[in-house]
Every structure is written in C-alpha cells, then in structure tokens.
Amino acid sequence: MWKKCKRYTFLYGKYFSNHLKVMMEYKADFFIGLFSVMVQQFTALFFLKIVFDHIEVLKGWTFYEILFIYAIAFLGRSIHHIFFDNLWTLGWQYIRSGNFDRLLLRPVNPLFQIVAERVQQDGFGQLIIGGIVLTIASVNLEIEWTVQSLLLLFVFIISSGVLFVAINLFFITFSFWMVDSLPIVVSVFQLSEFAKYPLTIYPKAVTLIITWLIPYGFTAYYPATYFFERESMVAMALITPAIAVLSFVIAYWFWNKGIRAFTSTGS
Template sequence: MMRYLRLYGHFFTAQLKVMMEYRLDFLVGVFSVVLIQFTSVFFVKVVFDQIQSLNGWSFYEVLFIYGIASTGRSIHHIFFDNLWTIGWQYIRNGEFDRFLIRPVNPLFHVIANRVQQDGFGQLAIGLILLLTAISHLSIVWTVGKVLLLIVMILSSGAVFVAVNLFFATLSFWMVDSLPIVVGVFQVAEFARYPLTIFSKEIRGLLTWVIPYGFTAFYPASAFIEHSGYQSVALLTPVVAVVSCWIAYWFWGKGLRAYTSTGS
C-alpha cells in the first residue's frame, strides 16, 4: 500500500506540473465547472422563490444535499476521471496492453494516469454550498458530527467511483462503454434532490440498484432530524465499501476477459 501511495504521489505531482504549464487553461476549466454548478443552484433558488418547501425540505436543506453531492463528486472528478476513457482511449486502440506488462496494478495505472483540473472547481463550489447551507441550518455541530460529515463525503465519492468503475468495465466486452457510463451518470442528478419527492420505484433504483442516493440524499439525512432516514443514512459507509468491492470484483472479471485489439 505504501508503495502505491508513493507512486501516486509521483504521478500526481507530475500531472500538476503539466497543468501549471497551462495556467489559463487550468483556470478556465475550474471556472467553467463553477459556472455550470452555480447555474444549477440558481435554478433551484428560482423554484424556491415560488414555494416555501419541497415536500417538507427547505431551500438550505436542499442546498446541503447539493453541497454533499458536489463535494463527493469532486473526489471522483479529480482523482478518478480517467475511468471514463478506458474504452476509447486504451482498449479500442490497444493502449491498454502497456498497463499489463508493467509491475503495477493496471487499475491503479489507469487512475493515476490523469488528474482532472475541472474537479477542483467542483470541489470549490461544493465547499461553498456546504458552508452556506450549514450557516442557515439549525444543526448543532460537534467534533463527532464534523468527522461524520467528512466520512459521508468520502463515502459519497467512493460510491461515485464504484458506479463509474462498474459500468466502465463493460468496455472489456463492448470495447467502448462510454455511452452507457454517461447515461448512468446522468441518473445521479436525481440524487441532488430529496428522494421523497420521487416514486417508490425511483427511490428503490437509487438506493439498492444504482446507489446514487448514498452520494447525497442519505448522507445529508444523517444531519436533518425530520428526514426520517437517519438510520438508513448510517449505512452510507457500508454501501460505499460494498459498492467498491463489487466494482473491483467486476473489474477483475473484465480484466480476465480482455483480449487485445491485435489478438
């Protein structure tokens, strides 16, 4: 483990040096993500200007859900964004072969091969949303709750990674599963809102099939007393661990099924 941490440090430092060579491009990427996220939040604010609550959830409670979702997704966006490209960048043209002849885990190499600067913008807007929401919510913060929030955000990021890895692994059979990955990832937008506003079927889908509910709504529910889902919310770290295990197991199946494009 320590070897991989040291290796990742070298990869990460090298990627940052490359990004800093094109600082304007870096800043434009960060700003564009902030602008996109702000536009979504502005739309929610416009809706709440017309209503007092959304199925019992206030604007700042929804903003709190948004903040957890954005901050958790930023972990995936910054460190694991290369999972999107497995099919078209590595498998389709045979580039994946070089990962198989190097003395490191192929999945680690894919992940470490890219740092996405746009994710820093998502992290910034996520933290801003969280701090803004927290300042307007009557939550009594203790050291335990702060640590719980950190665990929830890390778990949110882990679920995003697990779902993306699972569907990106389909590229070993399909050559490029990007359309499926993009389609599934769009489902995460539902989790930015209280799941109680959706039908039972959608809630079940986002809880037990594609567990995006554990990237935002359930983690936020752990801190909102009237949510009614505080007990389910405490399952978030467990769901994150199980999801990652399933995704990695599926990755192993895909890796064994891989045949080079030259075979």
C-alpha cells in the first residue's frame, strides 16, 4: 500500500510539474485566466456588499459572517478546480471519443490518469480570493486564531474540497451509462451556490437536500459556523471530515461500478 501511494505521488508530481511548465510558457494566458476569475468572484462579493448596505443583518447573519462562509466555499472549491477539474470532461473527452479505452490499457488507475491529465490555472484565482476574503472576514469578526483553530480550519477546507470532488465524481460517473452526464453535473453543481449563504435562510426542504442528500452544506456553511461560537452548530461542523470521507467512499464505489458497466466504443 505504501509503495503504491509513493508511486502515485511521484507520478502526480511529474504530471503537475509538466503542467506548470506549460502554463509558464504562456504566461499571458495564465495571468489573464487568473485575473478573470478574481474579477468574477469580486463582482459577486460587490453585489453582496450592496445588499448589506441596505440591510444590517440577514436573518441574524452579518455581512462578515456570510463573507467568512464565502471564503471557505472559495477555498474548498479551489482545490476541486485546480486539481480535479478534468472530471468535467469524462463524457465528451474520454467516453464518447473512445479515449477511455486508452486509460484502461495502462497499468495505472484510470481515475488517477483523468485527474492528473489537467491542472486548471483558473483555480489559483479562487484560492487567492478565498485567502483574501478569509483574512478580511476574520479581522472584522475578531476571531482569535490558535494553533488548534487554524489546524481545524485547514481540515475543514480540505474536507470542503473533498466534498466538491466526491459530489462531482458521483454524478459524472453517470456518463458510463449516458455517454455524457455533464448537463446533470452542471445542474447539481448549481446547488453549491446555496452553501455560500446560511442555510437557515432557506426553506427546510432545501436545507435537508443540501445537508443530507447532496451535502454541499458541509462545504462551507457548517464548517464556518464553528468559528462563530454558535453552540447549536458545533456538532454539525465537527462531523464535516467524516461526511467528506463517507461521500468520497460512496462516490468512488459508484465510479468502480460505472467502470464495470462501461462498454468500449469498439465493442
């Protein structure tokens, strides 16, 4: 097991370094993509600020509390965007074109190959924005950071990224039966926008769906509430890593089920 992990780590390092070299060959494209994502995210935050210029709180939530939730969402999504963005292309780039057959012939996990074949530079913009927004929100909320709370924040952000990956992986796996499940994945991914805001502002049905059915609530809202000293939410925040692991295990099981059902385009 250890040798396999070491091998895959080495392979991914090679893939990643090659991607970075390619990005640096086209520096203008890299920085334009980075800048465009940052502008897009800042625009969303700008409109949020306009709303709060007219209201002081939203059902008990202040502007900087919601900004903090936004920050964790940005940081978690950036992990997915940078390292796992190629999952979106499974249907049209691999299955429909027949390229998935090529992956199955190699002595390397096909999921690893799909993930490693692309690094999305736009995700670095989300990472930067997330860090800036987190800092601004933390200062205004007067959160006192300790080694323990910083470590927990790191775990929450990684868990958020794992959840984004798990949910995307689960629904993109339908491509093995549908050829391309991208429309479904896009529709489901839109639900993640709800997680940028406190779930208490939504009807109970929406809260239940994005908490237990498609657990986007654990990508930002529940982890963020741990730092607001809202005791009723502490338990939900602390189970975030477990929800992330469980979601990924289910998604990976479904992925393997999809591979077994896969019919080669040459059959």
